[in-house]
Structure formats: C-alpha cells, structure tokens
Amino acid sequence: MRFQSQKIAWYFFAACMGLFVLQLIYGFILGFDRMGWEGLHEIIPFNVARATHTNLLVVWLLAGFMGAAYYIIPEEADREIWSPKLAWIQYFSLLAVGVVAIIGYHFNIWEGRKFLEIPRPLDYLVVVNVLAFLFNILMTIWKGKRMTTTAMVLFFGLLTAALLYLPGMWTFDNLVHDSYFRWWVVHLWVEGVWELIMGAILSFLLIKLTGVDREVIEKWLYIIVGFTFLSGILGTGHHYYFTGGPSYWLMIGGVFSALEPLAFLGMALYAIAMARRGGRKHPNRIALSWTIGCAVMSFVGAGALGFAHTLPQVNLWTHGTLVTAMHGHMAFWGAYCMLILALISYALPEMTGRKNYKGWMPEWAFWCSNIGMICMTGAFAVMGVAQVYLERKAGMDFLDVQEGLEVHAFALILAGALFTFGIVLFVKNFISYGLPSDEAMIANASEADATASDSGSTDAIDGAAAPQA
C-alpha cells in the first residue's frame, strides 16, 4: 500500500467476508432442503434461500471488485483516490441496498427473475451507486500520473459491467423477450466483461508477485481478453437454444461457446507461465497460490465443465438440470471468488503491515476450501447426470428421481462442510490481520522505492523508464 486512501479497500473486503459467510449459511439451507430436511420451509422456503444465496454472491463479488479497484487504481495511477468521501458514501449505500434487498426477499418482495431478483426501486439506487463509484475511479485515473493498461482494462470492465446492468431493467410482458435480455446481463457479465476485471486483477497480482515485466504481462492480457470477447459475446447463444430463439443460435452458440474454454485455458497458462518466469520470490506465497489457483480453477469450472454441457446436442438433455449447478458452483468459485480472495491475500499484509500469511492457517484455508469445492462439484455432477438419465432420458417422475438423489445431497453437505471450514479459516486469518494502518503504508512505500521493480508501462503519462525484471 502506497496511498492512504487505499485503506478504504479493507472495508470493502471486510464486507465481502461477512456476506460470504452468510451466503454459505443459505447454501446449507438449500442443501438440507435437497436432502429432504425442509424444516425451515415455513419461514425460508427454497426459492427465498436460493435468491438470497445467489444475490449475496453477486453483492459480495461486486463489493470485492470495488474494493479491488480502490486498492489497485491508486497504485496504478500513482495518486490518492479522487474523493475518499464519495467512496465512503458509496460503500455504506451499497451495503444498505444489498441488505434491504436480501431482507425483502424473505417477504416476497422481488422480481422473480433468476439472478436479477432485486426489486425495481433498488435497481435505480444500484445504478446511482455504481455511477458514483465509476466516476470516482475515472477521476482518479484521469488525474493520475500514469495510465496503465491494467488500470484501463479494469476500468473498461467495470464500466461495461455497469452498462450491461441496464438491459436487465428492461422487462417485457412476453416471457421470451424477458429472458432474452436477462441473459444480456447474466451471461455478458460472467462470461464477458467480468473476465476483463478478472484479467486486470490477475495482471496486477502477477506484476506484483512475480516481478515479470509489465510490458510482457499486459501484452498477454490483451490477447486473453481478446479471446474472451471473441468467444463470449456470440457464446451468449447457448442461452438461446431452447428459450424461444431461432434455430441458428444452436449453431452460433455451439461453435462460439466451444471456444470459451480457450480464453480460460489462456488465462491459466498465462498465470502459470508468468509465475515460472518471474525472478522475484515474493514472500507472500499464499497470495500466489490463490492467484494461480484462480486461473486454474476457472479453467476447470467455467471452461471445461461449461463445455461439458454447452453443445446443443448435449444441452437438449441437460438444460434445466442440476448439471448446471455443477458447472455454476465451480465456475463462480474459480473465476471470481478465488480472484477476490487472491487480492485480499495479497493486499492484507500490505495494508496492515503484519505478515500473517505465514503458518498453517492460510494454507489450510486454501486447500480445504478448494478440495471442498471439488467434492461439492462432484456431488452436483452425480446428481445432475443421474437426473438427466432417469428423468429426461428414461422418463421417470421428477420427484421420484429427486428423492432417490437425497443421499447425494448428503454428500454435498459433507463437502460443503469442508469448504466452509476452509472459508472460516480464511476469515479467521483475515481478522488476525487487524485494521489497516498508516505505518504499514510508509514502510511499504520505502520498500517499494528500494526495489522499484514495478516498472512504468509505455502507456505511462510520465514516461517512466522500464527496467527489465
């Protein structure tokens, strides 16, 4: 940490931790429901728990992206945040909107459209909130001493994410129309512009952790995000196979979404190659584990498992089954949750001056959560594939099949418990760092000056020389 205003990122990260833990609690409610233990049905029926589970994820990831931007942008632009006060207002209003929305779900106040359940009046507040955030970030970059590729890709990702929120507010009487634009938000976020944010944060972490020259990292960043959009934009077609769209989407969606794993494979190879190439042994090894883990798990979850059911011939049978839940869990975990946890792991020692990345706890947090998620994905895979064959292919009754799968829901809960153990360790480790301090900032700044290995890019306004690492 080199600037005082970066400290605000810590509060966003702390919110992430709290919301993440709450998300897991709702995950257990859903798991027990699937096991046949619907004890909470009267108070929190499945659809409430489900909306809360997914929306908490979205809110904490957005809070994570914002925290990431408030941490990264000052360092990239080489100046304080344009208005820390605006950042604070934006922080509290984001949390307020998120909490109000989630409480509202428990009273049937929602729009009932998957992932976009947040009711309309709150939608407008989200828009205002995000505009304030983007304005603050843009002003920081604009007034900064340099304009790096990493900062620009991050900003472009955040800006397009905000713009793509708007089609979701466009509702239609016709279900088919409604669903069409819903995917403009959901798909173009997670398989489109969020990957820009992911690419930029990974670049930042790799520059810091491996010491590989910025020019090299940022060049490959362009290639990877290029592949992301090349495949991801027309890959939206895989949501239009069976939802009322014309049949050409079967071909277009199939071909382009088959290319989507390449972007994720590129991201994984890039992270591994840069880590190998790097000359610097950064002492924070666990942050590097999370960084590479993120790139690898996103390839497995989003790339490979997505491909497993994306071709129309397969999707005709798997569409609307638990196979989707299998892919969804590991994809979000790998691509976005691990990304935020990677940045938090890197930023905490920088912000607090404590070196709590040593010892068993962060390591166990990493391994337990990842192994737990792999096992959860396995449980979902068994349930999903069984559902496809028994219900869709053999024509058995839906409920008969689901009741037959309850034992696998128990396996899901066991795996979820291991995952949760890992996350609890991560949160404990987070708490052990304590609050961010200005002393840490000063110490880090002098250290950074001494090594000066984060070279300026050629895009840099000040034209800083770029020594090779």
Place this chain on the structure above:
Amino acid sequence: MLTKSAAKAFFLGGTALCSIAFVLLSMDTLAQFPERSNQDEMTESVVRGHMIWNKNNCMGCHTLLGEGAYYAPELTQVVKRRSDVWLTEFLKDPERMFPGRRKMVKYDFYDADEVGAEEAKKNIDDTLAFFHWVARIDTNGFPAEPDMAPANALATAPIAANSILNAAPEYVKSVCIGCHSIEGQGGTVGPALDGVADRFDAEYLRKWVADPLSVKPDTTMPNLGLKGEQLDDILNFLGTLKEN
C-alpha cells in the same frame, strides 16, 4: 514476435466485430419472437399469469423453458402432462397432493382471508392460461421426449380403449388416479380402487370421499372439498367398481 500494440488491435478488432454480429443477430431474433411465441395469443390473462409467475419467484424452484432452480419440476409442457382439473386442485393446496414429500408454498390460489374465492380462482385460471401459452412457444424441441424410456405406466399414459376408466368423470381420470389405480392404471400412493364398491357401502364411501379426515384423522388422503353434483358423479362411478 507479437507486439503489445498488435495485441491491443486484436482485442479491439475482435470485440468490435463480435459485438456488431451479436447486435445484428439480436435484431433478427427480436423480429422473430412474436411469431415464434404466438404473441398475438398473449391475452390479458396470460400476461397476468406471467406476472403471478414472477411475483412469487416460481423460477426460484421450478424451471420454465429450462430456466430456473431445478428444485421442482420443469413446467414448459406441464399442461400436456396434467389436466387443468388436476392443476387446479394441486394449486389450491400443493402439499395435499404429495403428502410428506417435497414442499411447495401455498400461494394466493386458495380461498384465504387475504384472497377471496373469486380472486383465488382468477389467479389459478390466469396461471394456467400462461402455462398453455408457454407450451406452444417454439423451443427448438425442448424438452425432448425421453428416448430411453421403458413402456411406463404413469398416470399420464393414455387410457386403454376397453378400460372402465373411459366411463369415469373427468375428475377421477385426472385427479383420483394420481394416487389410486383402476385396472392397473394410475398411482400407487393410495390403494387400488378395483372392487371398492364391494368393500364399502355407499354411505361410508360418501363420507370418506367428502371428508377423509373425519373418518380417519391420520390418513394422507387430502380433503378435496368435493360437494354437490361433482361428488355425486364420483360416487356413482365408484359404485360401479365391483368385482363380484
């Protein structure tokens, strides 16, 4: 060797091309939607049914056009699996149709304090109108017919030509056989009804069908609120089920 500016050009060029292609395809798709979804058949009732679907976050458990939460059945073709009579009975109190099994919330489909009988009936009618409209959307063949299905004896299988069920009131054919079987056709939740008129006298049957809980408080058979002519028709039919 690839330069950074070439990489940047690849990113910007590729993104621009794909975005343009996507927008053009979207325009064509939107133009085809009215015909593919029979938009002209979207009556006020259908639209209101869609509203009810959204308001209660039905896709938080069910799937429709394959989109939703995989906790409750896929409903795109539900009107082909179940008759309107069955669906109406089901919506009034979902749990009594599947006692002790996965639960569904009781929404504004029954005559409660907050909702009058008329309002509840309208909610059901509109929801069913919405499902009938959805079932006719051109979905490129989703959901596919099971291609590995053994010849199964679901309640939805067509009634054999010589079956006594042909003479049954619609209510028996679509609701009763959800749980009971007649001549081997129907569910296995309750006992088979073959020869039921031999086992019980008419008065007992009337009491049982009209209000099962008053006869046997721990029965899983729901109180279906049957009365009047409908109850008479059902009992007349049950009276014909003799084996001796």
